[in-house]
Amino acid sequence: MKVVPALLAETALSVPALPVLADGHMASEMTIVSWGGAYSKSQLRAYHEPYSANTGVEIINDDSSAEAVAKLRAMNEAGNVTWDVVDVVAADAIRLCDEGLALEIDADTQLAAAPDGTPASEDFGDLLVSDCFIPQIVYSTTFGYRTDLVGDTAPTSVCAVFDTETYPGKRSLEKRPINNMEWALICDGVAKADVYDVLETEEGQNQALAKLDTIKDDVIWWSAGADTPQLLADGEVVMGSTYNGRLFSVIEEQNQPVAMLWDAQVFDLDGWIIPTGLSPERQARALDYIMFATDTQRLADQAKYISYGPARASSAPLVGKHADLGIEMAPHMPTDPNNAQNTFLYNYEFWADYRDDIDAKFQAWLAQ
Amino acid sequence: MLAADGTPLKKSLARALRMQKIRALLLIAPLLVFVLVTFLAPIADMLFRSVENQIVRDTLPQTVSRLSAWDSDEEELPPEEVFEAFYVDMVLAREQKLHTRLGTRLNYEKTGLSSLFRKSGRGIGRFDTDVYTDALVDADPSWEEGATWEDLFSNAGVRSALPFTASTWDRWSAVLGADGKNSSEEDIEDFIVTALYTEVSKGQGAGVDARVDQAASAFAGIEPISIRSQFADIDEDWADPEVWRTIHTYAPPYIDGYFLNSIDMQKTPDGIEQRPENQRIYLMLFGRTMFMSLVITFSCILLGYPVAWILANLPMRTANLLMILVLLPFWTSLLVRTSAWKVMLQQQGVINDVLVWLGMVADDGRLVMINNQTGTIIAMTHILLPFMILPLYSVMQTIPPSYLRAAKSLGATNWTAFWRVYFPQSVPGIGAGSILVFILSIGYYITPEIVGGTTGVFISNRIAYHISSSLNWGLAAALGTILLAVVLILYWAYDRIVGIDNVKLGG
Structure with missing residues (x-):
């Protein structure tokens, strides 16, 4: 197997006019892994199509991001990594980096600078949460509610979720402790700044679970991002949490009577990693793709197709109108000042440590 | 009785039957191999993982061997020499990016170890142990060159007198070798000098080699650095005996911890007991x-x-x-x-x-x-x-x-x-x-x-x-x-x- 790329590379050196390998030691085909659905489509149009047009590289899509960490680990153990670039959430990127499964990237030399010359490390800023992770979008997990089922007073605070008297009916929450525990504590009177300090303690965890216990009978627990939009559209729930882009499509594309509740939205990041263990040609190709796909213009372009905020500061002013609907996208971004009045940043370090411990308690509580 | 070709009938019959059996076996061979390779082998491999726990021993070999002498029931921290071994193991693990993997593994048993190992990987390069290296290089600049050390540890007498330093040097060479580098061409690292210090300062290797004696006199005036407090400076959790007890408990290469966990039990220093009620689920x-x-x-x-x-x-x-x-x-x-x-x-x-x-x-x-x-x-x-x-x-x-x-x-x-x-x-x-x-x-x-x-x-x-x-x-x-x-x-x-x-x- 290894002989073939080596031979091809050899040929490329001796016959530089060969069209497929015109740019030297790079693979002519790559597999990019992402989440599928509207999100993959936005990447296809904003990144893959222009990249293929520029370079002639054939891009194969694989919608496996949900199991990316487990699959990459298995591929690595088998010594046969078949993916070139993988789209993962930041928490997964940190784990892949920890396990040595993702390549470390130097932002300033391996990523494009902003048009005004600002180095990439400054342009991305704090969003570079791991050495292996190149952020692409900022998304948030937040609530949407049925405008026709909430009565006269539309909810303005996340604590409406816990207020079953004013807002009777079911709500949908994700079947995992992350985010739910934080919201429970905030609505139980814990200051936003203290949430993770409280959650570190056994009492704090019990406090959060006790708060969740007050609405346990009114909750439908979801595990796929498409669940809440469906439940809202069916009228099964009055309100529910999901990713803001999913709610955007329920509201703007499907015209359902649903509105956004941006209060206490939890910011999270999604971006690229390059697996370790690629051949030099494939790695060079992956790095070349990353350099292209995460530049200022490309990140801004993606926002034409989906309502997630670009991760570069320099991309924000370039965000325009939705490519098909023709509406301004800026007001639908989780990072828009009007939406981001009260926000929360997912604490990666905390959840990397406490995820297993709190999840065990959360699942035991759920099963009671 | 003879068959038509003159061989005894019994023998001829047995051969025919054997041929038939082999043919039958050959016919089912593809399926048999297929089932073995694609079904039984992966299942066996997966089952094996339920007891396998090589990672602690492989990542921290010196620490584990020194920790075995520590009485984990005590409320005290392990002795300084465990920390010295841990320092060496951690630097080598960080070079290979294995420390975070170990942290993830141990975090299943004790919450917080994941970030502790990640943090320590970053902090371990900033230890004050460079004073040892400076002292040595001041005495003779050639100590800074890997070739000097290569030379030193080719002497069997030195190797047996300074086993810890020798094994540290060998592991370091192996790690660099895997990267295509040669340890004799690289500058010496603080952790190897520290390993040398811990042995030489106890008088080990005196008189074996002139260079060892030179090191001993170079080290003579230095105030020893407590590796333990260096680790505690990175994170105070290293001064928590509970952390060391976890490493100690999960050091064996094969453990029943996963099985205990799956029936809502857990290992504690006091033996096996039920998990707290709010974590029982399986x-x-x-x-x-x-x-x-x-x-x-x-x-x-x-x-x-x-x-x-x-x-x-x-x-x-x-x-x-x-x-x-x-x-x-x-x-x-x-x-x-x-x-x-x-x-x-x-x-x-x-x-x-x-x-x-x-x-x-x-x-x-x-x-x-x-x-x-x-x-x-x-x-x-x-x-x-x-x-x-x-x-x-x-x-x-x-x-x-x-x-x-x-x-x-x-x-x-x-x-x-x-x-x-x-x-x-x-x-x-x-x-x-x-x-x-x-x-x-x-x-x-x-x-x-x-x-x-x-x-x-x-x-x-x-x-x-x-x-x-x-x-x-x-x-x-x-x-x-x-x-x-x-x-x-x-x-x-x-x-x-x-x-x-x-x-x-x-x-």
């Missing part, structure tokens, strides 16, 4: 999986038996047509069938809408039939029903209708004829169908995940979680092993009670 899930699988099996028998009976007693043409209806679900994706149940059963769904329209339930009292055990049982019974009907049907087809007529002509009522004559002959079909349905449902996870809510999920959902989300493959393997063992035990019990010979998949 035994309950095993119990629920068994119970619900039984319920599903019984409802499949209840619903499937009459269908199979009708199919078996209809004329062939009609039976075949109806058979297609039974098989139809097989041709539909599992996800589609499960999601269809969602549309049917949810509170704003088809069934509830009809009931409200008929006035059988009030609009605000709609039935909850999904996201609970009911939902799982209904959806799974539907999905697994063909596995019950097919064996039942094929067994019933072989029961001659004349037996029933004979029973009735001898004066039996319809019920007696069915119960005493027909039913006993259909039992092998029930047995086969039940085994199929039960074993399939025990391992189901997509359907419970979608329609099970919180009370309708199975143990397989937790296994899937640990495989794909928490990456705790050891625990997933232990849970899977237990599940496999339970199935085998039930199969054995079934064989003892009912007898596996009584199972028939067809006439």
Whole structure:
């Protein structure tokens, strides 16, 4: 197997006019892994199509991001990594980096600078949460509610979720402790700044679970991002949490009577990693793709197709109108000042440590 | 007696039989190899993970060997020499990016170790141990060159006098070698000098080699640096004996910790004990999986038996047509069938809408039939029903209708004829169908995940979680092993009670 790329590379050196390998030691085909659905489509149009047009590289899509960490680990153990670039959430990127499964990237030399010359490390800023992770979008997990089922007073605070008297009916929450525990504590009177300090303690965890216990009978627990939009559209729930882009499509594309509740939205990041263990040609190709796909213009372009905020500061002013609907996208971004009045940043370090411990308690509580 | 070619008949016969056996074996060889390679080997590998725990020993070899002398019952920290070994192990682990992997592994046992190891990997390069190196280089600048050390450790006398430093040097060379570098061409690192200091300052190696003596005199005036407090400076958790106890407890290469965890127990310094009540989940899930699988099996028998009976007693043409209806679900994706149940059963769904329209339930009292055990049982019974009907049907087809007529002509009522004559002959079909349905449902996870809510999920959902989300493959393997063992035990019990010979998949 290894002989073939080596031979091809050899040929490329001796016959530089060969069209497929015109740019030297790079693979002519790559597999990019992402989440599928509207999100993959936005990447296809904003990144893959222009990249293929520029370079002639054939891009194969694989919608496996949900199991990316487990699959990459298995591929690595088998010594046969078949993916070139993988789209993962930041928490997964940190784990892949920890396990040595993702390549470390130097932002300033391996990523494009902003048009005004600002180095990439400054342009991305704090969003570079791991050495292996190149952020692409900022998304948030937040609530949407049925405008026709909430009565006269539309909810303005996340604590409406816990207020079953004013807002009777079911709500949908994700079947995992992350985010739910934080919201429970905030609505139980814990200051936003203290949430993770409280959650570190056994009492704090019990406090959060006790708060969740007050609405346990009114909750439908979801595990796929498409669940809440469906439940809202069916009228099964009055309100529910999901990713803001999913709610955007329920509201703007499907015209359902649903509105956004941006209060206490939890910011999270999604971006690229390059697996370790690629051949030099494939790695060079992956790095070349990353350099292209995460530049200022490309990140801004993606926002034409989906309502997630670009991760570069320099991309924000370039965000325009939705490519098909023709509406301004800026007001639908989780990072828009009007939406981001009260926000929360997912604490990666905390959840990397406490995820297993709190999840065990959360699942035991759920099963009671 | 001789065969036609003159060999003894017995021998000739044996050869013919042997040839036949080899031919038979060759015929099944592809399947055998296929099953071994693609089925048994991965299962064995997965089961092995439930006890395997090499990572601690492989990543921290020196620490583990020195830690074994430490009495973990004490409220005291391990001695300084453990920290010295840990320093060396950690620097080498960080070079290979293994320290965070170990942190993830140990975090399953003690919360917080993941970030502790990640943080320490970053902080370990900033230790004050450079004073040792400076002292040595001040005495003779050639100490800074790897070649000097290479030279030093080619001397067998030095190697045996300074075993710790020698092994540190060898491991360092190996790590650099894996990167295509040569340790004799690189500058010396602080942690190797520190290893040398810990041995030389105790008088080890005195008089063995002139260079060792030179190092000893260079080190003479230095205030020793406490590696322990260097680690405590990175994070005070290193001064917590509990952390060291965790490393100590999980040092052996093979452990039963995953199995204990999967039956809601845990290892503590005081021995094995039950987990705190708010973390017990697996035994309950095993119990629920068994119970619900039984319920599903019984409802499949209840619903499937009459269908199979009708199919078996209809004329062939009609039976075949109806058979297609039974098989139809097989041709539909599992996800589609499960999601269809969602549309049917949810509170704003088809069934509830009809009931409200008929006035059988009030609009605000709609039935909850999904996201609970009911939902799982209904959806799974539907999905697994063909596995019950097919064996039942094929067994019933072989029961001659004349037996029933004979029973009735001898004066039996319809019920007696069915119960005493027909039913006993259909039992092998029930047995086969039940085994199929039960074993399939025990391992189901997509359907419970979608329609099970919180009370309708199975143990397989937790296994899937640990495989794909928490990456705790050891625990997933232990849970899977237990599940496999339970199935085998039930199969054995079934064989003892009912007898596996009584199972028939067809006439």
